[in-house]
Amino acid sequence: MAINHLFPVNPERLVESAARPIFEQLFTALEDIAEALEEGDLELAEAVLDRTRRLDEQVRGFDEVLAAGHETARLSPTRRRSLKHLELYASASIRMELAVINTRVLARGAANAIRRQDRVPEPLPRAVLDLSRAVRALASYLEEYEAQRTLVGLRWRRRAGRHRHSMRGTISLLACSSARFGRWL
Numbered sequence: 001m002a003i004n005h006l007f008p009v010n011p012e013r014l015v016e017s018a019a020r021p022i023f024e025q026l027f028t029a030l031e032d033i034a035e036a037l038e039e040g041d042l043e044l045a046e047a048v049l050d051r052t053r054r055l056d057e058q059v060r061g062f063d064e065v066l067a068a069g070h071e072t073a074r075l076s077p078t079r080r081r082s083l084k085h086l087e088l089y090a091s092a093s094i095r096m097e098l099a100v101i102n103t104r105v106l107a108r109g110a111a112n113a114i115r116r117q118d119r120v121p122e123p124l125p126r127a128v129l130d131l132s133r134a135v136r137a138l139a140s141y142l143e144e145y146e147a148q149r150t151l152v153g154l155r156w157r158r159r160a161g162r163h164r165h166s167m168r169g170t171i172s173l174l175a176c177s178s179a180r181f182g183r184w185l
Contacts, residue, residue: 011082018066019089022059025051026135040117049108055100
């Protein structure tokens with residue numbers, strides 16, 4: 001416990017590592033649904049339905065990791081800067097749950113349509129692929145947000161290191177940083 005207090009884990013990395021497999025399974029499931037619809041493959045559609053049913057447990061696990069990460073960031077002064085990024089994941093969490101539910105409904109509908117040999121509208125598989133791309137885009141956005149924050153932090157520290165003993169350098173660094181982010185200190 002003392003080690004966790006002195007050296008808290010990085011809550012952003014924990015949350016990212018819990019979210020990544022969910023996103024990957026979601027966009028893979030959507031791609032497989034599109035393929036099943038296009039090919040009329042009942043086995044593939046039923047396999048996707050089984051996979052999406054198991055995603056609920058992962059989403060619950062993600063929610064627990066997110067709550068623990070938020071608590072770590074809130075209590076640890078060295079991790080408080082993570083709160084903003086964790087809020088992005090918190091708002092994405094609701095959408096992830098809905099995406100899992102909707103993907104399961106879509107997989108069930110695809111399996112039923114193929115089983116009944118219903119005519120599948122031609123644009124439907126492409127629309128499902130578009131959904132897959134949207135899930136990929138959300139996952140990329142969340143990961144790139146962290147990468148951008150890390151780069152900005154590294155640049156800021158590098159500049160601060162160059163001007164460590166110069167009050168004038170520190171003031172100009174703070175002025176440049178605040179102007180860049182649209183705020184005055």
